[in-house]
Amino acid sequence: MEVESVDVTKWLKENKHIVTLIAILGISLLAFVIRARPVPNMEHKYLLALDPYPFYRYASYLVNNGILPKIDTMRYYPIYYIVREELLAHTYFNTLLYYILHPITGISLMDVFIVYPAIVTFLGMLAMYFAVKKLFNNRYMGLIAAFVLAVIPGFQFRSMSGYADKEPLGILLFPMIVYFIARGLKEQDVKKSAINGILAGVSSALLMSNWGGHAFIHMAIAAMMLIIVMFKDIKLKDVAMYSGWMLSIPLAVIINLRYGGWAFYGNTTFATMIIAYLSVIASYIIRNKKIKIPKGIVSVLIGVVVFVGIISLFDHAYVPNMIKQFYIQATNPIATTRLGSSVAENQPTSIAAWLGGYGAVLLILFIIGAGLLLYDGIKGMKKDVVTSILFMFTISTMIMSNLPDTNPMKYIGDAYLYFVLLFGVWLIYFYFINKDHKDISEEHILAAMWVFLTVIAARASVRILWATYFPTAIAIAYLTVKSYFIIGDKLRAKQINDKYYPYAIIAVVLIVLLVFANKSYASAIGYYPLQEKQWDIATQWVEQNTNKEDVFTHWWDYGYWVQSIWNRTTIFDGGNYHGSWNQINARFIMTGTNETQWMNALHWFHEPKYFVIVSDDVMKFYQMARIGERDIWNDGKNYQSAYYGIYYDPRGYPVKTNAISGYDKVYELNQGSIGVMSNDVTVNGMLWPAKDTLVASILLPVNSTGNETQIGPGYGVVYNKKTRMTTILPFNCVCVENKGCFNITTGGIDGCYMVLPKVDFGPYGTSPLGAIYIPGIVRDSLFTRLYLVNETIPHFKLVYDNGAPMCVTTILDKRIMGMRIWEIDYSNYSYAIDECPVEEYGVDTCGNYTYLKSILG
Numbered sequence: 001m002e003v004e005s006v007d008v009t010k011w012l013k014e015n016k017h018i019v020t021l022i023a024i025l026g027i028s029l030l031a032f033v034i035r036a037r038p039v040p041n042m043e044h045k046y047l048l049a050l051d052p053y054p055f056y057r058y059a060s061y062l063v064n065n066g067i068l069p070k071i072d073t074m075r076y077y078p079i080y081y082i083v084r085e086e087l088l089a090h091t092y093f094n095t096l097l098y099y100i101l102h103p104i105t106g107i108s109l110m111d112v113f114i115v116y117p118a119i120v121t122f123l124g125m126l127a128m129y130f131a132v133k134k135l136f137n138n139r140y141m142g143l144i145a146a147f148v149l150a151v152i153p154g155f156q157f158r159s160m161s162g163y164a165d166k167e168p169l170g171i172l173l174f175p176m177i178v179y180f181i182a183r184g185l186k187e188q189d190v191k192k193s194a195i196n197g198i199l200a201g202v203s204s205a206l207l208m209s210n211w212g213g214h215a216f217i218h219m220a221i222a223a224m225m226l227i228i229v230m231f232k233d234i235k236l237k238d239v240a241m242y243s244g245w246m247l248s249i250p251l252a253v254i255i256n257l258r259y260g261g262w263a264f265y266g267n268t269t270f271a272t273m274i275i276a277y278l279s280v281i282a283s284y285i286i287r288n289k290k291i292k293i294p295k296g297i298v299s300v301l302i303g304v305v306v307f308v309g310i311i312s313l314f315d316h317a318y319v320p321n322m323i324k325q326f327y328i329q330a331t332n333p334i335a336t337t338r339l340g341s342s343v344a345e346n347q348p349t350s351i352a353a354w355l356g357g358y359g360a361v362l363l364i365l366f367i368i369g370a371g372l373l374l375y376d377g378i379k380g381m382k383k384d385v386v387t388s389i390l391f392m393f394t395i396s397t398m399i400m401s402n403l404p405d406t407n408p409m410k411y412i413g414d415a416y417l418y419f420v421l422l423f424g425v426w427l428i429y430f431y432f433i434n435k436d437h438k439d440i441s442e443e444h445i446l447a448a449m450w451v452f453l454t455v456i457a458a459r460a461s462v463r464i465l466w467a468t469y470f471p472t473a474i475a476i477a478y479l480t481v482k483s484y485f486i487i488g489d490k491l492r493a494k495q496i497n498d499k500y501y502p503y504a505i506i507a508v509v510l511i512v513l514l515v516f517a518n519k520s521y522a523s524a525i526g527y528y529p530l531q532e533k534q535w536d537i538a539t540q541w542v543e544q545n546t547n548k549e550d551v552f553t554h555w556w557d558y559g560y561w562v563q564s565i566w567n568r569t570t571i572f573d574g575g576n577y578h579g580s581w582n583q584i585n586a587r588f589i590m591t592g593t594n595e596t597q598w599m600n601a602l603h604w605f606h607e608p609k610y611f612v613i614v615s616d617d618v619m620k621f622y623q624m625a626r627i628g629e630r631d632i633w634n635d636g637k638n639y640q641s642a643y644y645g646i647y648y649d650p651r652g653y654p655v656k657t658n659a660i661s662g663y664d665k666v667y668e669l670n671q672g673s674i675g676v677m678s679n680d681v682t683v684n685g686m687l688w689p690a691k692d693t694l695v696a697s698i699l700l701p702v703n704s705t706g707n708e709t710q711i712g713p714g715y716g717v718v719y720n721k722k723t724r725m726t727t728i729l730p731f732n733c734v735c736v737e738n739k740g741c742f743n744i745t746t747g748g749i750d751g752c753y754m755v756l757p758k759v760d761f762g763p764y765g766t767s768p769l770g771a772i773y774i775p776g777i778v779r780d781s782l783f784t785r786l787y788l789v790n791e792t793i794p795h796f797k798l799v800y801d802n803g804a805p806m807c808v809t810t811i812l813d814k815r816i817m818g819m820r821i822w823e824i825d826y827s828n829y830s831y832a833i834d835e836c837p838v839e840e841y842g843v844d845t846c847g848n849y850t851y852l853k854s855i856l857g
Contacts (some may be wrong), residue, residue, distance in 0.1 A: 016139070020139050020143065023143050024125070024126060024129045024142070024143060024146060027125055027129075027143065027146045027147050027150050028122045028123075028125035028126050028146070028150070029122070030150055030151070030517060031121045031122060031124075031125045031146075031149075031150035031151075032118050032119070032121060032122040033521070034150070034151070034156070034517075034520050034521050034524050035117055035118035035121050035156075035159055035160050035161050035524070036115065036118040036161050037161075037521070037524035037525045037527075038160055038161050038162055038524060038525065038526075038527035038528070039114060039115060039118075039161045039162075041162075041525075041527060041528045041529065042114045042161065042162045042529060044108065044110060044111055044114075045110060046162065046529035046531050047110075047113060047114065047162050047163070047164055047529065047531075048160060048161070048162030048163040048164075048527060048528075048529055048530065049162075049163055049165065049529075049530050050530060050531075050557065050558075050560050050561065050574055051165045051166075051560065051574055052113065052162075052163065052164035052165045053560040053561060053563070053564035053565070054072075054075070054086075054560050054563065054564065054573070054575070055088070055090060055091045055094070055113075055164065055165070056094075056109070056110065056113050056164065056564060057074075057563065057564045058072075058083070058086075058088065058091045059091050059094050059095045059098070059109060059113070060109060062091065062092075062095050063095060063098060063109055068083050068088070068091075069083055070082065070083060070084075071083065071841050071842070073569065074563040074567075074568070074569045074570065075559070075563065075569075075570065075573055075575070075577075076570075076571065076572075076573075076577060076578060076581075077551045077569050077570065077571050077605070077606065077608065078605065078606040078835075078836070078838050078846070079838055079841060079842060079843060079844065079845065079846060080841050080842065081575075081577065081842060082257065082841060082842035084255075084256050084257045085256065085257045085258055085577070085842070086256065086258070086575075087166055087208075087209055087210050087211060087212070087256060087258055088209065088210075088255075088256060089169060089206050089207075089209040089210035089255070090116075090164070090165075090166060090168070090169040090210050093116070093120075093169055094109075094112055094113055094116050094164065095109075097112050097116060097119070098112045113162075113164040114161050114162050114164065115161055116164050116168065117158075117159050117160060117161055117162070117163050117164060117168040118159075118160075118161045120168045120169055120171050120172045121150075121159045121168065121171050123171075123172050124149070124171030124172040124174075124175060125146040125149065125150055126146075127172055127175035127176050127179065128142070128145055128146045128149055128175040128470075128473065129142040129143060129145070129146045130142065130175070130179050131175035131176070131178040131179040131182065132145040132146075132175075132178075132473075132474055132477060134179055134182040134183055134186070135178060135179075135182040135443045135446075135447065135474070136443060136478065138481055140477075140481050141474075141477040141478055141480075141481045142477070143477075144473075144476065144477035144480050144481065144509065145473040145474050145476070145477035146473070147513050148362070148469075148472065148473040148476050148477060148513060149171075149469060149470070149473040150517070151513050151516040151517040151520050152357070152358065152359075152362065152469055152472070152473070152516060153356065153357055153358070153359065153516060153519070153520065154353075154356065154357025154358060154465060154466065154469060155357075155466065155469045156520055156523075156524070157527070158466050159171060160524065160527050161527075162527070162529065166210050166211035166212075166213075167211060167213070167466060169206075169207075169210050169211070170207060170210065170211050170213060170214075173203055173206055173207040173210065174207070174217055174470050175470070176200075176203040177200050177203045177204055177207065177217055177221075178217070178446075180196045180197070180199040180200035180203060181196070181197075181200045181221060181241075181245070181446070182443060183196040184196035184197050184200065184241035184244075184245075185241070185442045185443060187237065187241070188237060189237065190236050190237045190240045191240070193237040193238070193240045193241040193244070194240040194241060194243065194244040195244065196241060196244070197240065197241035197242060197243060197244025197245040197246075197248070198244040198245070198247075198248050199244075200241075200244070200245045200248075201244055201245040201246065201247065201248025201249050201251070202248050202251065204217075204218060204245065204248070204249050204252075205248060205249050205250075205251035205252040205255065206252075208249070208252035209252050209255040209256050209258075213464070213467045214269075215269040215457075216450065216453050216454045216457065216464075216467050217450060217470075218269055218273055219269055219272060219273075219449075219453050220446055220449040220450035220452075220453055220471075221245075221273070221276075221446065222269075222272045222273045222275075222276040223272075223276075223445075223449040223453070224442055224445045224446040224449055225242060225276035225277070225279065225280055226275075226276050226279060226300060227440070227445050227449075228280075228440065228442055228445070229276075229279045229280055229283045229296050229299050229300060230294075230296035230297070230299075230300065230431060230435075231296060231431075231434070231435075231437060231438060231440045232438055232440060233283075233287055233438065234280055234283040234284045234287060234299075235284070236284065238280060238284070239280060239281060239284050242276075242277055242280050243277075246273065246274070246277045249273075268322065271307070271322060274307055275300075275303045275304055275307050276303065277303075278302065278303035278306050278307055279299045279300045279302065279303030279304075280299075280303075281303075282298070282299040282300075282302035282303055282306075283295065283296070283299035286298060286299065286302075294435045296431075296435065347461070347462050348401075348402040348459065348460055348461070348462070349402060349458050349459055349460070349461065349462045349464075349465050350402050350403075350404070350462075351399065351400060351402065351403055351404075351407075353462050353465060354399050354465070357465055357469075358472070359512065359516065361508070361512050362472075362476060362509075362512060363399075365475075365476050365479055365480075365509065366451075366472045366475050366476055367392050367395055367396055367399075368392065368479055369474075369475030369476050369477075369478050369479030369480075370391065370392060370395055370448060370451040370452075370471075370475045371388045371389065371391055371392035371395075372388070372475075372478060372479050372482060373444050373447045373448045373451070373474075373475055373478055374387065374388045374391045374444065374445075374448040375387075375388035376441060376444050376482075377440060377441045377443075377444030377445045377448055378434075378440060378441075378445075379441075380437070380439055381430075381434040381437050381440075382430075382433045382434055382437075383430055383433065383434075387426065387427075387430050390422075390423050390426055391423065391448070391452070393419065394416075394419050394420055394422075394423045394452075395451070395452065395455050397412055397415065397416040397419045397420075398416050398420070398455050398456060398459045399455065399459070400412055400416070401414070401416040401459050402459070416459070420456075447471060447474050447475065447478070450470070450471040450474075451468075451471040451472070451474075451475055454467050454468040454470075454471055455468060476509065479505070480505055480506055480509045481506075483502075483504075483505040483506075484502045484503065484505070484506055485502070487501055487502040487504070487505075488501075488502040530814075531561065531565070532814060532815075532817045534614075534802050534804070534817045534818075534819050535561055535565055535819075536565075537802060538566075538800065538802065538819055538821070539565055539566055541800050541821075542566045542568065542821075543566075543567075545799070545800075546568065546609075546610065548567065548568070549569070550568060550569070550609045550610060551568070551569045551570070551571065551606075551607075551608040551609055551610070552566070552568050552569070552570050552571075552608060552609070552610045552611075552612055553570070553571050553572070553585070553589070553602070553605070553608040553610070553611055553612070554570070554572065554611065554612040554613065554614075555572070555585070555590065555613075555617050555620060555624065556572035556573060556574060556576060556582055556585070557574060557616075557620070558612065558614070559571075559572050559573025559574060559575075560573050560574055562612070568610075571585075571605050571608055572585060578844050578846070578847050579847075580844075580847035580848070580849045581605075581846060581847055582627055583627055583628060583629075583849045584601055584604070584605075584846075584847070584849055584852055585601070586623075586624045586625070586626075586627035586628030586630075587627075587628030587629060587630065587849075587853070588600070588601035588628075588852060588856055589601050589602060589782060590617075590621075590624045590628065590781070590782065590783050591621075591624055591625050591628045591630045591778060591781045591782070591783060592781060592782045593778075593780045593781055594780070595794065595795075596832065596856060597856045597857065598782045599795060599826075599829055599831070600831055600832050600833050600852075600855070600856055601852065601856065602824060602826070603826065603829075603831050603833070603835060604833060604835060604836050604846065604852065605835075605836065605846060606835050606836070606838075607824070607826045607835070608824065609823060609824060610799075610821055610822065610823055610824070611796065611821070611822045611823075611824055612819070612820070612821050613783065613786070613787040613819075613820055614817055614818060614819045614820075615804065615806075615810040615811050615817050615818035615819070616814065616817065617783070617787070618644060618646070618772075618787075618788070618811045619644075619646070619673070619811065619812070621643055621644055621778070621783060622643030622644070624783070625643055625778060630777060630778060630781075643675070643676075643775070643778075644673075644675065644772050644773060644774055644775075644778075644788075645672070645673055645674055645675025645676075645695055645772065645773035646672040646673045646756075646770065646772055646773075646808065646811055646812065647669035647670065647671070647672045647697060647698045647770055647771050647772075647773065648669050648671055648672050648756070648768045648769065648770035648771075648808045649667055649668060649669045649670065649671065649768055649769055649770070650671060650768050652667075652758075652768060652769065653667075654666055654667055654702075655667065655668045655699075657699065657728075659699075659715070659728045660699060660701045660712075660715060660728075662701070662712075663701035663702060663703050663712050664702060664703050664704055665701070665702045665704070666699055666700070666701050666702070667699070667700045667702060667769060668697050668698075668699055668717070669697055669698045669699075669700065669769070669770055669771050670696070670697035670717075672770070672808070672812070674694050674695065674696060675694070675695040675751075675773040675775065676690070676693070676694055676695065676775075677690040677693040677694070677695060677718060677749065677750075678690055678750050678751055678775035678776050678777055679749070679750035679751075679776065681693075681718075681729060681747070681748070681749070681750075683727055683729070688718060688720060688727070689720075692720050692721050692722050693718050693719065693720050693721070694718065694719045694721065695716045695717070695718055695749065695751075695773050696716075696717045696718065696719040696726065697716070697717040698714055698715070698716055698717070698753055698771045698773065699714065699715040699716070699717060699728065700712070700714050700755065700769070700771065701713070701714075701715075711755055713730060713731070713734065713744055713745075714730075714731050714734065714753040714755075714771060715728050715729065715730050715731070716728070716729050716730075716731060716748075716749045716753070716773070718749070729748045729749050730744075730745050730748035730749070731744070731745075731748055731749045731751060731752060731753045731773075732744065732745055732746060732747075732748050732749060732750055732751065732752070732776070733751065733752035733753075733774075733776070733779065734752055734753060734754070735752045735753070735754035735772075735774060735779075735784070735788065735789050736754070736789070737754070737788075737789055737790055737806060738789070738790050738791075739789070739791075740785070740789060740791050741774070741779055741780075741784070741785075741789060749773075750775070750776040751773055751774055751775045751776045751779065752773075752774040752776075752779055753771050753772065753773055753774070754771060754772045754774060754788065754789070755769075755770075755771050756769070756770035756771055756772060756806060756807045756808050756811075757769070757805065757807055758807075759805050759807045759809065761809060761816060764809070764813075764815055764816055765809070767805075767807040767808045767809035767810070768808055770807065770808035772788065774788070786822070787820065788806065790806070795824060795825045795826070795829065796822040796823075796824060796825075797822060797823045797824075797825065798820060798821075798822055799821055799822065799823045800819070800820065800821035801819075801820050801821075802817075802818065802819045802820075804816055804817060804818035804819070805818070806818065832855055832856070833852070833855055833856075836848070
């Protein structure tokens with residue numbers, strides 16, 4: 001029997017479509033498998049994070065009732081919440097998935113929510129392939145872009161099973177928008193261009209109804225439109241496509257009310273999109289006019305004047321407000337308030353976060369790829385190389401803008417805004433020396449603008465780093481494939497016949513991606529729900545001992561769990577829809593310093609019945625104090641410490657010191673979170689200013705007699721950051737659990753220490769000896785007295801305690817969480833204010849922080 005030999009290379013070339021299909025299905029399946037690994041950890045009843053829970057609750061209501069409620073009476077008591085103001089596209093998507101899968105498999109709605117991110121990631125990889133392939137007419141770019149997105153480390157968490165929040169559906173919708181825009185750009189038929197524009201617009205409307213991150217791709221499209229108007233002649237098919245896109249987007253206004261209903265023009269993203277669209281129309285209208293001024297400038301000016309003129313007829317303050325918004329969003333687009341900057345996801349993106357999300361190799365390739373995208377978009381123009389290099393340098397400075405103080409390159413990052421302005425000025429010069437050049441690539445400009453805008457936003461907020469991975473994948477894929485052709489052309493020009501060199505960068509990228517794929521697969525099994533078991537345990541008590549109409553108050557983080565797990569109404573939750581409410585909660589309740597403040601604030605919110613504090617809140621007290629402005633002196637200029645320091649000694653070995661005598665041993669607690677002095681102290685004629693002095697560690701003297709241990713007065717080792725000197729000072733106060741806080745001396749550290757006992761937790765290990773430093777300014781706060789010290793406070797009755805002791809482990813280790821619930825008694829108290837008025841559902845009449853501050857202090 002004769003076996004026919006097969007030329008594999010020839011077969012691969014002749015069957016590119018089959019090979020490509022196998023490759024993209026393999027990449028998509030890999031992405032799905034990685035995301036599906038944590039499914040068993042969800043135990044059919046948990047979601048990966050806090051934020052998905054309200055959407056699961058809405059979907060449950062939708063499945064059971066066939067329609068969503070108009071008012072959510074479990075959020076933002078007493079005015080409640082208009083459901084259409086939420087972004088709900090993924091709620092409908094998951095409900096649809098349930099209706100499709102449940103009759104076939106019997107799957108529960110919770111399991112649909114758990115696996116939904118893996119499903120849309122699978123579909124998103126397919127969409128990414130087709131989008132990039134259509135954008136650049138290259139299937140290999142599409143494959144590499146999908147592969148990058150499937151395995152790049154920073155993209156994993158928000159696409160993992162159980163993370164049923166807003167972002168995962170964007171994995172599908174982002175590339176769908178790009179795909180239809182790319183089709184429309186390449187289409188010559190007017191009707192087909194319009195159809196592609198409509199499909200892109202519907203995809204945009206769905207994305208807008210799902211996640212605020214829509215702004216990045218929409219601003220990129222608007223920027224591309226403006227650039228094309230400036231350089232190219234607009235054709236009727238361009239007007240048709242952009243009209244289809246822009247006129248379909250208002251569907252989002254019908255679906256939800258998040259963007260102000262029909263007043264959505266007040267949003268900077270929509271304003272830019274509308275101006276760009278009007279500029280396209282103006283450019284087409286004046287295309288045959290003879291004008292001395294460049295038609296691109298005239299078209300954009302017409303777009304701006306028409307838009308601003310019409311809007312200003314109805315809103316005279318529109319222009320100054322929009323200028324202010326543009327500046328804020330360009331410099332600090334997310335965290336513009338104390339509340340905004342308190343959210344961990346809104347912290348500035350450090351270089352460590354960039355490197356952790358990308359890896360050094362892909363980060364470098366991303367920057368170079370972005371420059372190459374712009375270069376190929378403007379290739380042939382004067383100063384095209386210089387412009388592309390400046391573009392890469394500007395991106396690099398934004399990435400380095402949050403370098404640590406010790407980094408020698410920090411001065412470059414600190415000047416990022418000047419480089420952005422310099423690049424803007426250069427672009428004006430670039431335009432005037434190339435205003436007659438008509439050959440510019442829309443596709444390349446779109447990708448380059450997407451990169452630029454996401455990097456600007458990600459610089460200010462680590463959460464937005466996730467949105468950069470879409471244009472990142474495109475830039476890396478483009479660089480990888482283009483380098484193959486560039487190197488090949490260079491070798492052929494030099495008559496070097498080596499077919500392996502062109503594959504060098506492809507090999508590097510594939511090796512990095514394969515390493516990431518292996519790491520992502522291995523680490524995916526380690527994703528567990530954030531919800532601690534103690535919430536489940538408390539659920540039984542809540543169900544048996546409280547009424548369904550009872551209202552709970554707490555720090556805002558836990559609102560979604562109280563609503564969805566306990567099925568109880570809350571005042572605050574993670575949506576932070578009424579930011580000033582959190583200020584009121586922070587200042588007058590959590591960090592309130594007297595009964596007048598917390599009782600009146602609770603009364604203002606129509607007297608919630610139960611108050612919840614968990615041990616996680618101890619480390620969040622810093623943000624409570626900041627949001628409540630407890631760190632500001634009366635002059636409003638200087639700041640003082642208003643947060644706890646947690647200290648412990650994991651070794652348990654005594655130290656030698658001559659500063660403390662009369663005790664058997666002295667333990668130095670020098671690990672944990674360091675506190676800051678809240679008062680100036682003079683020691684032997686030397687001033688130790690509070691703003692420059694840290695409480696570096698705490699010394700606890702101990703005497704042991706038999707089985708009894710006596711802990712003496714604590715001392716703080718203070719360190720001056722400027723002089724680098726240390727000294728030992730006594731604490732003026734000590735707090736004792738179940739008893740209170742007591743003055744013990746004067747002239748020392750204006751604050752208290754509270755001993756955290758050593759506790760054996762068996763399989764969870766031993767909680768070491770520790771202590772809390774409580775600055776004097778928050779010594780009398782409700783949080784300190786009620787939770788930390790467990791004092792008996794009038795009007796608060798402890799009705800639930802899960803028994804977890806106050807110790808280092810319960811504060812710092814999320815595996816063991818302390819939880820207490822108090823019932824609040826509002827009788828026999830004379831209130832200084834009335835309850836906030838409730839006029840109609842969803843209208844904020846309770847957020848008057850300034851008024852309460854004037855009354856309560």
